[in-house]
Amino acid sequence: MIKTYILDTNVLLHDPLSIHSFAENKVVIPAVVLEEIDTKKRLTDEIGRNAREVGRLLDKLRETGKLHAGVPLENGGRLMVELNHKAADQLEKHGLEKTNDNRILAIALNLKEESDHPESVVLVTKDALLRVKADALYIKAEDFLTDRVAQFDHIYKGYSELYLDSELMDELYEKKSLSIKDAGTGETYPHHFYLFKDPAQPSRSALGMVDERSQRVNLFLGDSDGIWGIRPRNVQQRMAMELLTRKDIPLVTLVGKAGTGKTLLSLACGMFLTEDVQAYKKLLVTRPVVPVGKDIGYLPGEKDEKLRPWMQPIYDNLEFLFNTKKDTELEDILAGMSSVQVEALTYIRGRSIPDQYIIIDEAQNLTKHEVKTIITRVGEGSKIVLMGDPKQIDHPYLDEYTNGLSYVIERMKHVTISGHMKFEKGERSSLAQLAADLL
Structure with missing residues (x-):
């Protein structure tokens, strides 16, 4: 089932290429969104740069057809700039003022009522309060999550703690290195550190650092003397x-x-x-x-x-x-x-x-x-x-x-x-x- 995604201004200002992130579905940009983007294009910061980039992207797509009628996207989807719906009727019906956010909600509501599959109409916005208002109108609303990486609590740490058998711990201290396979690290990354612990002797430990070229974990001693009077704590x-x-x-x-x-x-x-x-x-x-x-x-x-x-x-x-x-x-x-x-x-x-x-x-x-x-x-x-x-x-x-x-x-x-x-x-x-x- 083809879905219809209605993009809020903050999504485009956050990522101008977001129009290509919705696979083979229909992407709708309300006219009020273009008006808001137009007010940002003269800014000299990242927001202004993104506003100008949105303008360039839409201008290039305009060469392939009329945006208000819909133009094809490279990923098989279709983009349309929404100009036809009258937002005022829907706003008055639900007792909403004629703000820009509410005009976007009204367009989403219009498209939902006209669709044979109302559940396929989705409002995409990074504004949490607009998503709350959309829920009150029974409009499906989502945050734009395509460009998100790991949450801070799950972000790559650069080191891991592993248990290492006493024999392998002895080998690490004696030969100053272990093969990645023997260390049992599994998939690892370049310059990744390991804090090895001996399960038989809890107080015994060792630090290792991955050498990507040799595919080994080298014993890491570190410099405890410090640099410029700063010692690691x-x-x-x-x-x-x-x-x-x-x-x-x-x-x-x-x-x-x-x-x-x-x-x-x-x-x-x-x-x-x-x-x-x-x-x-x-x-x-x-x-x-x-x-x-x-x-x-x-x-x-x-x-x-x-x-x-x-x-x-x-x-x-x-x-x-x-x-x-x-x-x-x-x-x-x-x-x-x-x-x-x-x-x-x-x-x-x-x-x-x-x-x-x-x-x-x-x-x-x-x-x-x-x-x-x-x-x-x-x-x-x-x-x-x-x-x-x-x-x-x-x-x-x-x-x-x-x-x-x-x-x-x-x-x-x-x-x-x-x-x-x-x-x-x-x-x-x-x-x-x-x-x-x-x-």
Whole structure:
């Protein structure tokens, strides 16, 4: 049975290619949706870009026929822009005001009443309240879930815990490695870590790291001495430091709750590889400019003065690493170290960044398109670290399923040049850990 999917504005602004996600069914775009998209096309952010992309896609489809009559899609479906129905009658019938959302509901109701199979008419919207109103009118409503990846609680962790027989544990310590088959790991990913435990001796354990090329799990000891005065406080931090300091792993993703040490560890490793080892020419640290809560509006001053409040969390960690107490001391240090650059993510488009250690903080506030734009800026010899907490998203159109950080983790976990670690334990303070767990 062919279904009819009516798309809300937020679906198209979230993913312009969503019109191709409904197989061989009919896709309907109400005229009011085009009006709302038209009001967004002049925006300079991701929403504006998507609005313009929707316009280009529809204009290209217009060449194949009249949109109001319906045009075929490449996947066998059919797209139609709905212009004919009069929404006012249905709105008045149900006591609804003439808002844009209610006009979309009225069109869905009209199409449902005209259909021989009313259950085949589905409203697709990311607006939870509109789905509630649709249920009240007995209209089937769904969220757009096609582009969702794993929920944060089920996201790839980068490590696993396994029991290993005493004989194999002895072999691992003696030969420093085991074959993946002998270790009994099953399907695994490059640079995946294993915390092996001996069932006969609960206190006996070992860490292993997958070597994709040799198809073996190598004994991992880690560096407990720390880097730039920062010592790993738990096993996840030890494993993360290995990923952060390996030049043959140019893409590293880190996730964890607030206070787990993601930013501090990354900065310490970046400073070590840039300043001490000189494996990279420059350390570039950046984060998206997305406010928490109500926006404070325009800020006075030149570019650096405007960016300082947004970049302050990075400066806080740098002050800790350099053991400074005043902003002026840190500024003097950074001025003398031309290899360290703190920049806003806004200015990364169009750049090519070779031989640099790049840290992207708060990456959960990036869309899939923005993440792709950033990673494609990475030049030869560079390393990029994406970190964040998918549970703390400030972007109004993203959630823990659809943000760019989760998207990269799930799509790149099988790639040999990438590594990932999920932090479990907070190290900022006992209060911060309790707040992350309970609030």
